[in-house]
Amino acid sequence: MSEENLLKLVEAEEPEENDYHLQEQVGFILRKAHQRHVSIFAAHIADLTPPQFAALAKLHDVGETSQNQLGSLIAMDAATVKGVIDRLKARGLVELSKHEVDKRRLLVNLTAEGRDAIERLIPIARAITQETLAPLSAKEAAIFMRLLAKLA
């Protein structure tokens, strides 16, 4: 046996994969899965982005909070949440007020229109979740959600 073939055998013992397959990396697939979800979301809810929806849904859940606090509840940093809230305010879906005691805080709350909007959209959002998970069986989806939560 040639020296070259001996080398191949040795290498074969440790299946040392030398190629790098971008398509198999968790970060790349995570990005694609997220893209697909956003696309499904947009097909059902055209006039609101997922971050805007998240802000409204969380305000509906917890009621009035400060802008920063809301940001931490929906995983957005201060700069990002400001832009989202500004746009929701411009559309009359949220209203802002100053905290009476702590003058640093900017309180955010749903307007009546914002409350109507989010209550109307929540059933649609449930359908979006279902459609996003549609490639998986119910059992697979349950497993996936459990593992995904561990990663996030």
Add this chain to the structure above:
Amino acid sequence: MSEENLLKLVEAEEPEENDYHLQEQVGFILRKAHQRHVSIFAAHIADLTPPQFAALAKLHDVGETSQNQLGSLIAMDAATVKGVIDRLKARGLVELSKHEVDKRRLLVNLTAEGRDAIERLIPIARAITQETLAPLSAKEAAIFMRLLAKLA
């Protein structure tokens, strides 16, 4: 039994969940998992973003291609890939040329510096993948990757 309690019983038969829990929606968790991955990536590779890395890795894999073709290989639309390639070109990691036959096409290729960079970074990228999946056991990670791929 009061009418009210009877109603509660009837409702209990169908476990109709009335609350909407943003934190349990696949889109929200997907976004957070992606955020965490990007953060891990940045901690290991400070001078390149994940999309920039993806472009270099794919060029290393397939060699010279058109800008649009590269975009479809790494899941970026034409407008996005242009910005990514512009920045890689400004840093001397890729070079552009015109397709001889089809004058619409803009060919992209690694420079020597770009090739050095991506070859140096690939082992680090493997570590990033590992760290991203670290909250899962090997078996869980395998299952997760299979299900995630179905979603993406």
Add this chain to the structure above:
DNA sequence: TTGATATCATTTGCATACGAATGAATTTTG
């Protein structure tokens, strides 16, 4: 109490991400 720290919000700068419109070049078709 006041000086150091920490928190809240804003702003700037940079980098995706994508829809829509445009123009140039190519391919398809009648």
Add this chain to the structure above:
DNA sequence: CAAAATTCATTCGTATGCAAATGATATCAA
């Protein structure tokens, strides 16, 4: 072949997303 349709790339506008710097206010600690 010539018109229609398609493809490739660019540009514009809007919306996250985050680091870093800044200013205002609050809290902590010596």
